[in-house]
Amino acid sequence: MNHKAQIGILVFVCLAMAFLAGCGSTPTTPVYSYSVSGLEMSNPQGSGPYYYAIAGSVAIDNQGNVVGGEQDFNDGAGNTSPGDAGATPTPDTIQATKAALVLTNGQGTLTITTNNPNIGVNGVETFGVQFVNQKHALIVQYDGTATSSGSLDLQTLPNQLNGSYAFAMNGMDPDYEPVAFGGVFTTGSNGSTFSGVYDENDAENGVSTGNLFPQGVAISAPDSYGRGYITGLGEGVPTSIVYYVVGAEVARLIDVDTTDAGLGSAFGQGSTTYSNTSVTSSVFALQSNSHGNLYAAAGQITSPAGGVYQSGIADEDEQGYVQSGVSISGTYSISNAVNESTYNGYGNLQILSEDEDFNIANLGVYVTDPSLNLSDPNNSTGGGGALIVDLDDAIPGTGIMVPQTDTTTANFTGSYAYGAQEYFCDFCEFDVAGQATMTAGTFNGSGLISAPDGFVFEEDGTAIESTATLTGNPLPDSNESTTGRYTLMTENETENPLILTVAQDPIDFDVVIYQASGGQLFWLNEDDYSIFLGPIQQQGSLTSLP
Amino acid sequence: MKRSFTALSICALVYFALILSPLRAETVAKPAGSLSYDISKEVTFNATVSGVLAKPNRGMLMGSHLLLSTGGGSIDASLGSFGLQGKRAVSVVAGQQVEVTGVLKSIKNKPVFLTRIVKVNGESYAIRNQRGVPLSPEARERLSRKTAGGGL
Numbered sequence: 055m056n057h058k059a060q061i062g063i064l065v066f067v068c069l070a071m072a073f074l075a076g077c078g079s080t081p082t083t084p085v086y087s088y089s090v091s092g093l094e095m096s097n098p099q100g101s102g103p104y105y106y107a108i109a110g111s112v113a114i115d116n117q118g119n120v121v122g123g124e125q126d127f128n129d130g131a132g133n134t135s136p137g138d139a140g141a142t143p144t145p146d147t148i149q150a151t152k153a154a155l156v157l158t159n160g161q162g163t164l165t166i167t168t169n170n171p172n173i174g175v176n177g178v179e180t181f182g183v184q185f186v187n188q189k190h191a192l193i194v195q196y197d198g199t200a201t202s203s204g205s206l207d208l209q210t211l212p213n214q215l216n217g218s219y220a221f222a223m224n225g226m227d228p229d230y231e232p233v234a235f236g237g238v239f240t241t242g243s244n245g246s247t248f249s250g251v252y253d254e255n256d257a258e259n260g261v262s263t264g265n266l267f268p269q270g271v272a273i274s275a276p277d278s279y280g281r282g283y284i285t286g287l288g289e290g291v292p293t294s295i296v297y298y299v300v301g302a303e304v305a306r307l308i309d310v311d312t313t314d315a316g317l318g319s320a321f322g323q324g325s326t327t328y329s330n331t332s333v334t335s336s337v338f339a340l341q342s343n344s345h346g347n348l349y350a351a352a353g354q355i356t357s358p359a360g361g362v363y364q365s366g367i368a369d370e371d372e373q374g375y376v377q378s379g380v381s382i383s384g385t386y387s388i389s390n391a392v393n394e395s396t397y398n399g400y401g402n403l404q405i406l407s408e409d410e411d412f413n414i415a416n417l418g419v420y421v422t423d424p425s426l427n428l429s430d431p432n433n434s435t436g437g438g439g440a441l442i443v444d445l446d447d448a449i450p451g452t453g454i455m456v457p458q459t460d461t462t463t464a465n466f467t468g469s470y471a472y473g474a475q476e477y478f479c480d481f482c483e484f485d486v487a488g489q490a491t492m493t494a495g496t497f498n499g500s501g502l503i504s505a506p507d508g509f510v511f512e513e514d515g516t517a518i519e520s521t522a523t524l525t526g527n528p529l530p531d532s533n534e535s536t537t538g539r540y541t542l543m544t545e546n547e548t549e550n551p552l553i554l555t556v557a558q559d560p561i562d563f564d565v566v567i568y569q570a571s572g573g574q575l576f577w578l579n580e581d582d583y584s585i586f587l588g589p590i591q592q593q594g595s596l597t598s599l600p
Numbered sequence: 601m602k603r604s605f606t607a608l609s610i611c612a613l614v615y616f617a618l619i620l621s622p623l624r625a626e627t628v629a630k631p632a633g634s635l636s637y638d639i640s641k642e643v644t645f646n647a648t649v650s651g652v653l654a655k656p657n658r659g660m661l662m663g664s665h666l667l668l669s670t671g672g673g674s675i676d677a678s679l680g681s682f683g684l685q686g687k688r689a690v691s692v693v694a695g696q697q698v699e700v701t702g703v704l705k706s707i708k709n710k711p712v713f714l715t716r717i718v719k720v721n722g723e724s725y726a727i728r729n730q731r732g733v734p735l736s737p738e739a740r741e742r743l744s745r746k747t748a749g750g751g752l
Binding site (some may be wrong): 230583 | 633634635636637656658660661662663680681686687707710722729731732733734735736737738739741742743746
């Protein structure tokens with residue numbers, strides 16, 4: 055064999071090896087950021103349930119094996135990830151576990167084994183998982199020690215906090231009373247500079263707006279799992295917040311102080327300068343936390359212009375006191391000044407209603423990049439919108455407001471994933487994540503329901519982690535083409551409540567649905583014995599999942 | 601002259617206070633809805649407990665309730681989500697005398713007493729905070745530590 059032939063064979067072998075091995079690079083294990091909040095019973099001192107939040111990152115290979123990860127857990131009542139009590143908050147570690155993610159058609163369970171024995175079942179948490187697409191799932195804790203709702207999203211690294219963000223968080227203050235806060239901040243690379251403004255609604259201390267962050271806020275660089283921490287934020291907000299990067303413009307935030315707790319998100323604002331013209335017809339949805347002054351609300355505003363919207367409709371359920379289909383109008387202002395400095399996208403929206411019992415009148419509005427989807431961070435459609443904080447006295451809550459782009463009933467069709475965080479009767483909660491089809495006007499599906507022992511169905515004396523079916527026929531309002539609102543109500547002329555069936559036991563729920571588009575909807579349960587709020591998101595491809 | 605100077609100083613202080621105060625997010629006064637809690641409208645009265653409801657009857661607010669008999673009739677006293685749950689929960693049975701402090705509201709066209717404090721057998725139980733938000737067992741515990749030696 056001559057020299058040229060040898061070189062040719064060598065090149066061929068190298069090319070073949072490069073093709074087979076991806077040009078010599080090591081395949082990267084996908085990492086997912088996740089977060090949930092709800093009620094937990096695993097606190098060692100007992101006497102729960104307590105509010106709690108989890109945020110973390112977990113690497114899962116394409117066989118469903120957990121390769122590693124880290125997370126932070128906090129209930130603000132003595133059950134905080136031990137490393138977070140130190141001067142430098144350090145996470146619980148997630149151990150490698152074979153076959154941890156088990157799915158059938160995008161639905162299943164994820165087992166996360168941590169080094170923290172005070173959470174889950176001796177440190178092992180199980181989550182019910184419902185994938186919406188290959189990069190996004192709705193999750194509920196599903197192991198009898200806690201119940202909660204949240205999401206799991208494919209993480210893109212390296213990314214760090216750098217630029218302008220809107221943020222909102224919801225949780226418990228140091229007196230263990232509910233609190234919500236949100237605003238906007240701008241930071242240089244890894245916190246080299248930090249400035250911003252925030253509003254706060256504390257159930258004990260009331261509402262304060264236009265609070266400036268102090269100098270000296272420090273942001274650590276993210277580690278290999280996208281985790282970093284923020285300290286020195288000043289009064290009224292947590293001493294230490296841990297963040298988990300989801301992508302270039304999205305991070306999950308968790309309060310890791312030992313005496314208070316909370317969870318939220320930060321979304322980038324991009325390079326847009328926002329004004330009153332930035333607000334379009336929108337759907338909003340917001341909710342107290344599970345341990346708060348229990349309420350949830352959803353609604354819609356039509357054709358806002360020049361700081362005014364003439365019409366809209368909204369629903370609210372506060373402690374079982376329901377205001378259904380209330381006509382609203384109001385004003386709004388985007389990019390307001392504090393101390394003569396204008397903060398981009400720092401806004402507010404007022405709601406006026408002839409129904410004096412409709413209790414939501416003031417929302418803080420913090421505008422995000424239009425290229426983001428606030429419910430599905432890896433999805434570039436959705437049109438952005440805003441994070442919102444309820445600034446009405448005694449009802450702290452957080453949520454989102456998203457552009458309403460398509461109210462066509464015919465486009466509410468196909469396969470959807472859904473979630474619901476339910477406050478049921480008294481000091482209890484259950485959570486659901488599942489999938490359904492909307493076909494010929496019938497919404498029909500099956501999901502995973504989590505209700506630890508004593509939270510719900512206490513007559514049975516058992517925890518419920520099982521499948522639950524649901525079915526219903528959403529009835530478009532007569533003006534649905536304007537509002538995007540549907541109802542499933544026992545009081546409709548033809549009774550059509552949503553029927554959730556658990557262990558062959560059907561339960562009726564009066565529900566309204568607001569359609570932002572055919573791909574993104576929200577539903578609100580408004581009964582006197584129960585409240586839930588959650589997303590309905592059109593499903594994408596579920597191929598290539600473990 | 602001195603008085604003028606003082607008046608001018610006060611005007612200047614007010615002016616600068618207005619100029620320098622944050623232009624905060626506008627909030628509008630909302631109507632005093634049925635679930636709003638105005639502490640200036642609180643009343644305190646004695647009653648006999650005719651019923652203790654750990655779970656609400658259909659049509660009631662969520663949470664636990666005391667059914668109270670007074671000279672003027674019976675009343676539904678809402679204890680919120682946590683009143684009968686966990687540490688420092690109200691300990692009461694039917695037939696006992698109680699003193700309750702709260703605000704009387706009309707909810708769903710029925711009178712409902714949003715209870716902030718229940719006193720029974722010489723014990724005082726905090727049910728809501730001064731904004732009417734129900735206190736969880738952990739919040740009650742922390743409030744108790746804060747107010748140890750003082751009143752509610």
